[in-house]
Amino acid sequence: MLSRFLPPPLPPPQSWYPGHMTQFSRILPALLARTDVVLELRDARLPLTSVNKNFEGALNRWRAERVRLSEHAAASSPNASARVCERVVVFNKRDLVPEWGVVPFQKAMAAKFPDQRTMFVSWNRPNDLRTLSGLLVNIARKYPHIPELNVLVVGMPNVGKSTLLNALRDVGIPGPTPKALRTSAQPGLTKALSTRLKLSQDPLVYSFDTPGVMLPFLGRGDRGAERGVKLALIAGIKEGLYDHEALAAYLHYRLNALDSTKPAYLTLLPPGTMPTDDLHEFLGSLARRLGMLQRGGVPDFPRAAGWFVRWWRDEGNAASTRRTGWGLDLEWRAEADTSDAAACVERFMAQEAQEEDEGGAVSTTQERKRIRDDKRAKRALRTKARLAAKRAG
Structure with missing residues (x-):
């Protein structure tokens, strides 16, 4: 195992977080408000390193809000239907990892994260595409009260979001379908939210492709x-x-x-x-x-x-x-x-x-910004308290 070999010297982590990634991170909560299913793509060769932890906060708040709205609707009307809220973690590029490890890893992830569905797919394997397409169609049919199912695809750069969506469209829409999204072997081609892409005609399933978002800081x-x-x-x-x-x-x-x-x-x-x-x-x-x-x-x-x-x-x-x-x-x-x-x-x-x-996941710049924002928030609270006191007096 690794102890037999000495690791080589590694170059320091490089920062790459262009403006379009910052912009997308800011609008993600608003996008989730009208999203039913999140397809989070990761690279099967790095199934854990390709997790973008910055998505977790927004996704957890999305789930909590959907649960709250469903509970509120149920309290108002016993016949109210639950809000759709599904998260599917898709490990793309399955053809680039040994097949014997797929099932054990899926079982391990199911035990660790029971609220997440996981799938291994590759865009050039028709059975994988039919399985993923069928999953989305079945979710849509499970909620017949909604006119259409809206899917948001997120992930790090170059995990294959655009390529997979093009392939899913070919599977889900009868007849020849032209390529809808541009693809590239280099990261960062998709810089803005795509137009809606139809993945199924009956039931209606639509998706949005999104820019790949890197971690702002790779660690110390x-x-x-x-x-x-x-x-x-x-x-x-x-x-x-x-x-x-x-x-x-x-x-x-x-x-x-x-x-x-x-x-x-x-x-x-x-x-x-x-x-x-x-x-x-x-x-x-x-x-x-x-x-x-x-x-x-x-x-x-x-x-x-x-x-x-x-x-x-x-x-x-x-x-x-x-x-x-x-x-x-x-x-x-x-x-x-x-x-x-x-x-x-x-x-x-x-x-x-x-x-x-230990603070290793936050850069010095991010920590300074957090401290500065905390100070501003405290000053705003003190100012608000003083104004309230004056009005009361």
């Missing part, structure tokens, strides 16, 4: 640095903020840790090549295999590193034949039972909670 120390590198590996952060050799170093280390005897990268090298923990040795072998040589036959390490990262983005770890690890967030053996997956999830969430308690 090694944990923040690792979070940044992981998100850069799945192209969730603007290209160019991270050097490909730094990404290749971390990826090489993790693939070795997941399977020390037959790491996935061996399929790229000549038969009989042995695993190595030396990045330059690996990149040199890869460069020679691909013909990426400079003058004098010197391996072109930057080109080989970039190719290695792009290969993993396209192939993931799904092709691993030895079942000794699953994903870059979690590790357990295939022959283990579901409790191992649950323990992995629990450890990850405990580390996240500890980081938040």
Whole structure:
């Protein structure tokens, strides 16, 4: 496991939070007020790192408000119908992770978060698309009193929101359907809320695509640095903020840790090549295999590193034949039972909670802003109290 390999030095986390992300975060509560179902997309290769914790507050308030309105309506009229309030967590790009880990992870998530439905899908797997489309249709039919079901799709950059919605539209609407949303392999293409996209004719199901929203601050120390590198590996952060050799170093280390005897990268090298923990040795072998040589036959390490990262983005770890690890967030053996997956999830969430308690999830700038806002709020309360006292006198 990981203790056998020394992690490489990691670059400090890079900040990437353009203005359109701030704007969307501000309007999210208003959007949720007219939303029935939230589809929260995450990347199956990083099922926990690709969670955007900044959504949690708005989603929890949305759920609480829907419950309050339903209870109020029931108190006024016994025949009143409940408000629709469904949250479905969709782990996209299923084809890029080993299939044997999907069910144990889903069971672990169901035990930890019983209020969330989870699904693993891939836009190029028709059965996955039909299952997800059927879920939305069944939710709509469960509430026949509403004229249409409104779905809001949220998630981090480059988790595949637009691509998945285009594919769902093809499944849900009979006949040929032109591509409705632009897509890109680079994060940040969608910068504004999309127009309504019809996903089903009968019953009516509509959806909105939204901009991917990154965390404003990736964290301090090694944990923040690792979070940044992981998100850069799945192209969730603007290209160019991270050097490909730094990404290749971390990826090489993790693939070795997941399977020390037959790491996935061996399929790229000549038969009989042995695993190595030396990045330059690996990149040199890869460069020679691909013909990426400079003058004098010197391996072109930057080109080989970039190719290695792009290969993993396209192939993931799904092709691993030895079942000794699953994903870059979690590790357990295939022959283990579901409790191992649950323990992995629990450890990850405990580390996240500890980081938040220690203030590592909030930047110095954010903390200063919070203190400044608190002072302004206290001054406003004191001013209000003084004015009330004067009026009373």
